[in-house]
Amino acid sequence: GAGVSQSPSNKVTEKGKDVELRCDPISGHTALYWYRQRLGQGLEFLIYFQGNSAPDKSGLPSDRFSAERTGESVSTLTIQRTQQEDSAVYLCASSLDRYEQFFGPGTRLTVL
């Protein structure tokens, strides 16, 4: 594919359940980012992967959030024991250089 893809596009879950969100970056992009966009808020940085370096996890809001990336490909964002305040659009972006990030369509998570 030509762009960043994310799945699922929509996820509805019950409070307390775990969810996994997937991101397929543009092939060859070494950097991958996860952001969260809650209603009425800006984009909130969550985590950043750059090549084989240790990820920058400084934006993860709690230890219920974790993310993995396999090499320079797919990444999964996992939210354990979901809470209603986790409801948001989760955006993934990838980048080849330091200047432009290419965004996926997002996953809309609704926690009931």
Place this chain on the structure above:
Amino acid sequence: AQRVTQPEKLLSVFKGAPVELKCNYSYSGSPELFWYVQYSRQRLQLLLRHISRESIKGFTADLNKGETSFHLKKPFAQEEDSAMYYCALKTVTGANSKLTFGKGITLSVRP
């Protein structure tokens, strides 16, 4: 800590009117600023970056370090400019870099 402030949530103008979307930042390092745009039902995408000093779709933005601002301007708005606009600041720590986004502003251009 770095911060990006977009003081307005909504700007509504008539077609042909000038537009200025405000952005202020706070950062102790050397700033790199960007504007991203999200049109209805489309992905967030880069509009322009200060380092390029370019005009995209008639929009320009000048980095003013004295006022710590990076306002986005267009002299004559078009209906197709209606979208959500985000100002972003790149911060660098060692080999890592990340973007800090403002809360965004919705631009509505009426016919």
